[in-house]
Ligand SMILES: CC(=O)SCCNC(=O)CCNC(=O)[C@H](O)C(C)(C)COP(=O)(O)OP(=O)(O)OC[C@H]1O[C@@H](n2cnc3c(N)ncnc32)[C@H](O)[C@@H]1OP(=O)(O)O
């Protein structure tokens with residue numbers, strides 16, 4: 019039986035034999051010239067293309083983010099695209115430093131209509147394309163290489179001729195050999211050189227040659243080889259901006275764009291969050307954040323990440339994956355214990371004036387408007403670090419290490435019981451019921467402490483149900499004196515195994531928190547108490563531990 023999943027159906031992508039490869043030794047040190055194609059390539063991939071209102075909203079976002087070149091549509095293709103371009107121009111929506119770009123096939127009537135849409139524009143890029151790859155030549159156009167060159171040259175001439183009719187606008191010409199990466203690189207260069215011959219660009223009046231991986235068909239290093247070869251062989255290199263337009267069919271759209279920059283490209287076309295045909299265009303957010311995380315100014319404002327996501331989702335009706343690189347909802351969230359522990363320790367040591375250096379967090383989530391609360395989330399995979407971190411944030415204290423260990427177990431139990439995540443409120447509830455519940459036989463009514471030399475004496479009033487007990491004790495501190503007093507009064511010997519007290523950060527009504535672990539009748543009891551007064555918090559915590567022991571012994575009896 020033959021398998022329907024048969025790799026023999028496919029051929030390996032031919033590699034370029036290159037002996038002068040230089041791009042692997044290059045680095046990226048500045049942002050490329052960005053061009054958003056959300057309103058064109060992104061839009062043409064949607065089940066329901068954007069309405070005018072959605073296009074306007076997307077446009078506003080792109081301008082706000084700092085894009086200086088924006089492909090706004092294919093105005094010869096549809097009335098809504100034409101009208102949107104007219105709206106931009108007639109309603110003066112285009113800032114001085116922003117240039118709109120429009121796409122058109124290399125067909126005379128479409129080019130004429132395109133220029134009509136642009137009447138009155140201060141500056142515009144007219145982007146003309148035709149496909150050049152063997153499959154397109156042979157099966158779609160049924161043309162020889164010369165036939166393809168003729169389409170490109172005719173289109174380029176028409177673009178230049180129409181531009182002359184509208185001298186009030188500053189025109190920039192852009193040509194794409196569509197399916198460049200699937201075209202023999204020598205032929206793609208020949209077509210582009212023919213277009214360049216028509217346009218005669220100069221260093222002061224550059225043309226844009228845009229090299230698309232229309233369908234990503236090879237590894238990104240192969241694409242980089244193609245781009246480097248092209249840059250070495252294209253005519254008038256100093257008069258041409260080399261632009262890159264990658265798609266993400268193999269999941270390497272961003273990598274291919276980055277390597278293309280290493281190979282000599284100047285400009286990147288892409289979309290926000292990678293919307294676009296099939297698996298999408300290369301994602302500008304990812305590439306820009308890749309730069310940012312290496313200390314390079316991406317020259318785009320991505321600090322408004324949540325605004326970007328909300329707008330893209332509203333305009334495309336496509337949800338953002340929670341693990342989308344850099345900006346997904348879960349990408350700065352650690353559930354697992356060892357990650358939480360490392361993050362917590364690193365954050366505690368990170369100072370503002372040092373380079374960012376936090377395990378598991380390649381950037382500071384706060385740069386994107388995310389808070390640390392969402393960084394650490396607790397489920398049954400979490401250890402002591404996560405729950406403690408959230409409690410510390412909520413309560414404004416730092417737990418001693420022994421207390422962190424104590425906290426972990428009831429939290430783990432609760433998340434196992436619920437078979438899911440615990441939020442901060444759930445964790446607080448577990449913490450309060452387990453450690454801060456002072457219900458029980460005894461409660462503190464008042465006390466007085468005296469010091470004689472190194473010895474402390476305490477006299478305390480303790481409610482015991484309906485009666486009031488007056489207890490006395492001595493010790494080398496007020497805490498041990500109180501334990502001694504309770505021992506004498508009740509016979510319960512509470513040995514203090516762990517004790518810590520912490521000032522509570524401002525904003526809480528109680529200023530001190532005390533943590534006590536006492537060994538009573540061979541078992542350890544942990545209690546926490548909070549009060550405006552440090553000593554009261556400590557004594558209440560001891561009473562709580564004793565109450566727990568009493569409840570336990572009643573349960574046993
Ligand atoms: C890779 C990309 O993203 S490229 C951009 C693709 N985007 C779009 O196509 C969205 C908007 N396009 C449209 O709405 C339509 O294509 C229109 C309105 C522009 C044109 O529609 P139609 O006139 O029906 O032509 P269609 O697009 O189907 O193209 C078919 C014809 O144009 C020719 N053609 C296609 N692309 C090009 C091109 N870039 N340059 C010159 N001719 C072209 C084809 O060979 C074919 O010719 P034939 O009819 O003689 O066989």
Ligand SMILES: CC(C)C(=O)C(=O)O
Nearest residue numbers: 147194196230232263
């Ligand atoms: C028109 C070109 C640039 C394009 O969108 C592509 O090839 O993907």
